Amino acid sequence: MKRVLAVALVAMMSGATMSAQRPQGTAPPPAAPTGVFADTPKLGDYKKDATRGVDEMAKLAQEMVDSVFSFGELGFQEVETSRYLTGQLEKYGFTVQRGVAGIPTAWVAKWGSGKPVIALGSDIDGIPQASQKPGVAYPDPIIAGAPGHGEGHNTGMPLNIIAAIAVKRIMERDKLPGTIMLWPGVAEEQLATKAWYVRDGVFKDVDVVLFTHVGNNLGVSWGEGGGNGMVSVEYTFEGETAHSAGAPWRGRSALDAVELMSIGWQYRREHLRLSQRAHSVITNGGDQPNVVPRNAGIWFYFRETDYANIKNMWDIGNKMAEGAALMTNTKMTSRILGAAYPQHMNKAVAEAMYENIKTVGLPTWSEEDQALAKGLQKELGNPRIEGLALKLGNLGAPNPERENTGGGSDDIGDVSWNYPTVTLRFPSNIPGLPGHNWSSAIASATPIAHKGVVAGAKVQAMTVLDLLTKPELVKAAWDYYNNVQMKDVKYVPFITKDTPPAIHLNKTILDKYREEMKKYYYDPTKHKTYLDQLGIKYPTVRTTSSPQQEK
Ligand SMILES: [Zn+2]
Numbered sequence: 001m002k003r004v005l006a007v008a009l010v011a012m013m014s015g016a017t018m019s020a021q022r023p024q025g026t027a028p029p030p031a032a033p034t035g036v037f038a039d040t041p042k043l044g045d046y047k048k049d050a051t052r053g054v055d056e057m058a059k060l061a062q063e064m065v066d067s068v069f070s071f072g073e074l075g076f077q078e079v080e081t082s083r084y085l086t087g088q089l090e091k092y093g094f095t096v097q098r099g100v101a102g103i104p105t106a107w108v109a110k111w112g113s114g115k116p117v118i119a120l121g122s123d124i125d126g127i128p129q130a131s132q133k134p135g136v137a138y139p140d141p142i143i144a145g146a147p148g149h150g151e152g153h154n155t156g157m158p159l160n161i162i163a164a165i166a167v168k169r170i171m172e173r174d175k176l177p178g179t180i181m182l183w184p185g186v187a188e189e190q191l192a193t194k195a196w197y198v199r200d201g202v203f204k205d206v207d208v209v210l211f212t213h214v215g216n217n218l219g220v221s222w223g224e225g226g227g228n229g230m231v232s233v234e235y236t237f238e239g240e241t242a243h244s245a246g247a248p249w250r251g252r253s254a255l256d257a258v259e260l261m262s263i264g265w266q267y268r269r270e271h272l273r274l275s276q277r278a279h280s281v282i283t284n285g286g287d288q289p290n291v292v293p294r295n296a297g298i299w300f301y302f303r304e305t306d307y308a309n310i311k312n313m314w315d316i317g318n319k320m321a322e323g324a325a326l327m328t329n330t331k332m333t334s335r336i337l338g339a340a341y342p343q344h345m346n347k348a349v350a351e352a353m354y355e356n357i358k359t360v361g362l363p364t365w366s367e368e369d370q371a372l373a374k375g376l377q378k379e380l381g382n383p384r385i386e387g388l389a390l391k392l393g394n395l396g397a398p399n400p401e402r403e404n405t406g407g408g409s410d411d412i413g414d415v416s417w418n419y420p421t422v423t424l425r426f427p428s429n430i431p432g433l434p435g436h437n438w439s440s441a442i443a444s445a446t447p448i449a450h451k452g453v454v455a456g457a458k459v460q461a462m463t464v465l466d467l468l469t470k471p472e473l474v475k476a477a478w479d480y481y482n483n484v485q486m487k488d489v490k491y492v493p494f495i496t497k498d499t500p501p502a503i504h505l506n507k508t509i510l511d512k513y514r515e516e517m518k519k520y521y522y523d524p525t526k527h528k529t530y531l532d533q534l535g536i537k538y539p540t541v542r543t544t545s546s547p548q549q550e551k
Contacts, residue, residue, distance in 0.1 A: 034347075034348065034351055034476065035346075035347065035348030035349055035350070035351035035352040035473055035476050035477065036351050036352060036355060037352075037466075037470050037472055037473055039466075040469070042469075043465060043466070043469050043470075046170050046174075046465045046469070047356075047359070047461075047462045047465055049166075049169075049170055050163075050166045050167060050170060050458065050461040050462060050465060051360075051458050051461075051462070053165070053166035053169055053170075053461070054162055054163065054166050054454055054457045054458045054461060055454065057162045057165065057166065057457075058450070058454050060162065061158050061159070061162050061450060061453045061454055061457065062450045062529060063522075063524040064084075064085070064088065064157075064158035064161065064162075065154055065155050065158045065428075065444075065445060065449050065450055065453055066445045066522045066524070066529060066530035067084055067521070067522045067524065067530075068081050068084065068085070068124065068149075068154035068155075068157065068158065069134065069148075069149050069154040069441075069444055069445035069449075069522070069530060070445070070520055070521045070522035070530055071084070071154075071517075071521065072126045072130075072131060072146065072147050072148040072149055072517060073124075073125065073126055073147070073510065074125055074126050074127075074128060074147045074187075074189070074505075074506035074509055074510060075125040075186065075187025075188065075189050075190045075192060075505055075506055076103070076104075076105060076125075076186060076187045076190070076192070076501075076502070076503045076504070076505050076506055076507075077105070077506045077507060077509075077510040078105040078124050078125055078184070078186060078187075079104075079105060080521070081105075081124050081184075082098075082105045082106075082107060082124070082184065082186075085124070085157050085161065085184070086098065086107055086109060088161055089109040089161060089164075089182060090109075092161075092164075092165050092168070093111055093168065094109040094110060094111045094164070094180075094182065095109065095110050095111065096108070096109045097109075097110075100183075100197070100200070100202050101193065101196045101197050101199075101200040101202055101501065102196075102200070102500070102501055102503075103186055103187075103193055103196070103501050103503055104503060105184075105186050106183075106184065106186045106193060106197070107183070107184065108181060108182070108183050108202060109181065109182040109183075110179060110180070110181045110182075111164070111168055111179070111180050112168070112171060112177075112178050112179040112180055113177065113178075113179060114177045114178060114179065115177070115178065115179070115207065116178050116179070116207035116208065116467055116468065116471075116474050117178070117179040117181060117205050117206045117207050118178065118179070118180055118181065118206075118207065118208055118209075118210060118464050118467050118468070119181040119182075119183060119203060119206045119208070119209045119210070119419075120160040120163065120164060120180065120181070120182050120183075120210050120211075120212070120460065120464070121160070121182070121183045121184065121185055121209060121210075121211045121212070121412070121415075122153075122155075122156025122157045122159065122160055122184065122185060122211065122212045122213065123151075123153040123156060123184070123185030123186075123188035123189075123213065124153055124154075124156070124157055124184045124185060124186065124188075125153055125185075125186065125187055125188055125189050125190075126147045126148055126149045126150065126151070126153060126154075126189075127147060127148065127149070127150035127151055127189060127436050127437075127440075127441075128147050128506075128509060129145060129146075129147065129150075129438070130147060130148035130149065130150025130151075130436075130437065130438050130440070130441050131143045131144070131145070131146035131147065131148040131438070131441075132148050132150065132438040132439075132441035132442060133442075133534060133536055133540075134441065134442060134443070134444060134445035134446050134530060134531060134534070134536065135372060135442065135445075135446045135531050135536045135537075135538045135539055135540055136442065136536060136539075136540040137372055137375035137376040137379050137442060137539060137540065137541040137542065138376075138379050138541075138542050139438050141438065142520050142534070143513060143516050143517060143520070145513070146513040146516065146517055147506075147509060147510075147513065148438070148441050149440075149441045149444045149445075150436055150437050150438055150439075150440045150441045151189070151214070151435065151436060151440050152214035152428055152429045152440055152441070152443070152444040152449065153185075153188065153214070154444055154445070154449075155214050155426070155428045155444060155449050155452065155453050156185075156212045156213060156214060156426075157182070157184055158453055159212055159426060159453045159456045159457045159460060160182055160212060160457075160460060161182065162453070162454070162457040162461075163456075163457040163458075163460035163461040163464065164180050164182055164461075164464075166457070166461045167180060167461050167464045167465060167468075168180060170465070171468070176468055176469070177468075178467075178468045180464065181206065183197070183202065185211075185411070185412070187338075187502075187505065187506075188410065188411065189436075190232065190337060190338045190502065190505055191230060191232055191301075191338035191339060191340040191409055191410070191411045192232070192337060192338040192339075192411070192501060192502050192505070193411065193501060194340070194411035194412060194413075194414050194415050195339045195340070195341070195411055195414040195493055195494065195495050196495065196499075196501050197415070198414050198415060198418050198493070199493060199495060199497065203415065203418065203419055206419050207419075207420070207467070207474050207477075207478075208346075208349055208419065208420050208421070208467055208474060208477055209412075209415050209416075209419050209420070209421040209422075210349070210353075210421075210422060210424065210460060210463060210464065211412045211415070211421060211422065211423045211424070212423065212424040212425075212426060212456060212460060213410070213412075213423050213424075213425060214425070214426060214428045214429050214444075214449075214452070215425030215426060215427065215428075215429065216388070216389055216427055216429050216430060216431040217362070217389040217392065217393050217425060217427050217431075218357050218360065218361075218362060218392060218424075218425065218426055218427055218455055218456065218459065219357065219392070219393045219395075219396060219424075219425045220345075220350045220353045220354055220357065220395065220396065220422050220423065220424055220425065221345055221350060221395065221396020221397065221422075221423075222345045222346060222347040222349075222350035222351070222395075222396065222397060222398075222422065223344065223345060223347065223397055223398030224342065224343070224344050224398055224404075225342070225343045225344075225345065225396075226404050226405075226406075226407055227342070227343065227404075227406070227407040227408050227409060227410075228275065228276075228277055228303035228304055228305055228310075228342065228406045228407060228408070228409050229303070229304065229305070229306070229307070229310050229340050229341045229342035229343075229409055229413055230277075230301050230302055230303040230304070230310060230338070230339070230340050230409045231301075231302050231310055231313075231314050231336060231338070231339050231494050232299070232300070232301050232302075232336065232337045232338035232339065233299070233300050233302065233314065233317060233334050233335070233336055233337065234283060234297055234298070234299040234300075234334065234335055234337055235258075235261065235297065235298050235299075235300070235317075235321040235332060235333075235334045236254075236283075236284070236295065236296070236297040236332070236333050236334070237254035237257035237258060237295070237296050237297070237321075237324070237325060237328070237330040237331065237332050238254055238294060238295055238330055238331045238332075238333075239251065239252030239253050239254040239256075239257070239292065239293065239294055239295075239328065239329070239330040239331075240252045240292070240294060241291050241292050241293075241294045242291075242292045243290065243291075243292075244289060244290045244291060244292050245290060248292060251292025252292070252328060252329050252330055253286075253292050253293050253296075253328060253330070254286070254293050254294060254295050254296035254328070254330050255285055255286045255293040255296040256327075256328045256330075257296065257321075257324040257325055257327070257328040257330045257332070258282055258285070258296040258297065258298045258324070260323075260324040260327055260328065261298055261320050261321055261323075261324040262280060262282075262298060264320045264323065264324065265278065265280070265300075265317070265320060268316060268320070272313070272316075273304070273309065274405060274406070275304060275305045275309075275403075275404055275405050275406035276302075276303065276304050276309075276313060276406060277301070277303040277304075277406050277407070277408075278300060278301065278302050278303065278313065278317075279300070279301050280298050280299060280300040280301070281298070281299050282296070282297070282298050282299075283297040283298065283299045284296050284297040299337065300317055301338075302314050302317055303406065303408075303409055304406070305342060305404045305406060306342055307341070307342075307492060310494070311494075314494075318334065321334060335499075335502075336494065336495055336499050337502040337505065338411070338502065339411070339414070339493070339494035339495050340409040340410060340411035340413050340414065341411075341413035341414045341416070341417050341491070341493075341494075342409075342413050343410065343412060343413040343416050343423075344413075344416050344417060344485055345416055345421060345422045345423060346416075346420040346421055346422055346477050346480055346481060346485070347480045347484070348420070348473060348476035348477045348479070348480050349420055349421075349422045349463070349467075349473070349477050350395065350396075350422045351395065352463060352466050352467075352470075352473055353422055353424060353459060353463045354395040356458075356459045356462040356463050356466070357392065357459050358392065359462070360455055360458045360459050360462070361392065361455075362389060362390065362391075362392060362427060362455065363427065363451035363452060363454070363455050364451075365387075365388045365390075365448070365451070366447065368447070368538055368539050369388060369446070369447055369448050369451075369539075370387045370388055371539050371541060372430070372442070372443065372446065372448065372538070372539035372541065373386075373387045373388045373430045373431075373443070373448070374387050374541075375539060375541030375542065376430055376433075376439060376442055376443075376541075377430070377431075377432050378541075378542075379439075379541075379542060380432070380433070380434070380439060382432045384432065386431055386432065388427070388430065388431070388448065389427055389431060408435075410423075414491075414493065417485075417486075417489075417491040418491060419481075420477035420478060420480065420481045424456060424459055424460060424463075426452045426453065426455060426456025426459070427448075427451075427452040427455065427456075428443065428444065428448060428449040428450075428451075428452030428453055428456070429443050429444065429448070429449070429452070430442070430443050430448065445522075445529075445530045445531065446531065446538060446539075447538070520534075
């Protein structure tokens with residue numbers, strides 16, 4: 001609560017115009033306390049126990065990964081996914097609170113008592129139009145047009161659950177104090193919940209947040225990452241209907257306003273910074289051609305590298321919408337559907353986690369795994385047919401020499417500006433994919449995903465054990481957060497205390513496909529794996545010499 005108040009106060013004082021980030025190109029902050037503290041022999045044993053525990057749960061990991069994959073639900077509609085995951089957590093002794101922050105599919109699961117409180121999070125939502133048979137290295141939907149896990153968000157929460165169970169067993173046996181909390185990134189693809197969780201105190205009393213996200217290697221980084229923060233805003237226009245042929249002069253077209261705003265933005269884009277990414281979809285284009293559209297809407301993502309520039313783009317968008325309303329004599333309203341701060345990850349925790357990454361190392365890939373990866377890379381026409389990762393990357397650190405040229409966003413950014421946070425990347429996907437696409441679903445319910453989750457769960461469990469048994473690490477994490485990260489910066493949220501979560505999103509898509517999708521839910525009591533249930537030979541790769549020919 002204290003933090004929420006402080007944030008609100010800062011927002012009032014700043015008039016929400018101050019920069020929340022250092023200007024680009026300035027040197028990184030001075031060196032912070034390291035997070036590498038030697039393990040006691042006892043902690044070494046705990047980590048071995050946790051590793052063994054995770055290996056013993058490999059079957060459970062596979063079942064959870066495959067189940068969530070088969071649900072394939074979009075943001076705010078993760079009904080089956082949340083029911084299933086909370087059910088698993090309750091089965092293993094966690095206490096679940098549902099519907100947090102006014103979001104029906106959001107929840108928090110807790111076990112243990114006292115400090116430290118370690119919060120394990122990961123996203124759970126899918127991608128529109130990404131239905132895809134796993135293990136098949138070309139476009140082959142389970143249900144054409146349906147959503148699916150075209151980013152691999154089915155893997156992260158199973159990873160956290162396995163890690164949490166492994167650590168819980170050690171805590172119970174040796175009576176270690178501390179609390180493990182698990183929480184899902186609902187509607188991450190809409191960047192639409194984590195700022196709301198922060199605002200509503202979901203992380204109250206949390207000491208460290210260990211987030212995890214699927215990748216194609218095992219890794220972690222600290223400092224300001226590349227990529228952008230963003231705001232997501234829907235503009236709606238209201239005009240008047242009329243017979244489009246009989247009396248068009250009596251109508252005022254909301255669709256005209258949408259089109260004018262859209263084309264205005266395309267002209268303006270030339271005069272925006274290179275790091276900006278802005279994109280839109282028309283959410284409502286009217287009803288039918290012979291009725292002048294009374295209502296129309298356009299939904300923009302405005303992305304930039306820092307608070308001030310995001311705010312600036314949002315202001316430009318607002319002006320343009322006002323202009324479009326003036327030109328068409330329509331009425332404009334707008335609302336925030338999502339928001340994400342640029343990310344800043346904790347140095348001490350990242351360093352501690354990286355030590356565990358080096359201990360765990362990459363999974364051993366089979367010939368079949370590599371054949372799937374290479375088959376897909378060939379299918380996509382990638383210049384490099386690299387297969388799966390064979391070498392760990394370095395600990396990621398800020399590079400002041402390299403300008404941030406922009407990119408995607410993750411609303412874990414908002415969490416990272418309020419609590420010491422890192423994101424563990426784990427190798428459950430294939431390198432070289434475009435993202436948000438059917439191709440990212442191919443590995444997500446195969447041995448590649450299963451092995452990546454097991455490796456990641458070991459790292460996550462070992463890092464939780466570090467945090468539970470080394471108070472000096474938690475202290476170093478907060479030292480970095482307070483004295484380096486927040487030294488000249490204040491967190492000014494894009495949302496206000498009244499901004500509602502956009503829980504209506506994606507309902508129509510799921511209403512359309514859910515009944516059909518239910519037929520393909522994974523049943524682990526009948527089938528060893530989801531590949532078995534679907535009758536897919538692993539791997540299935542194209543044998544023609546010209547993989548692009550059928551496109
Ligand atoms: Zn994601």
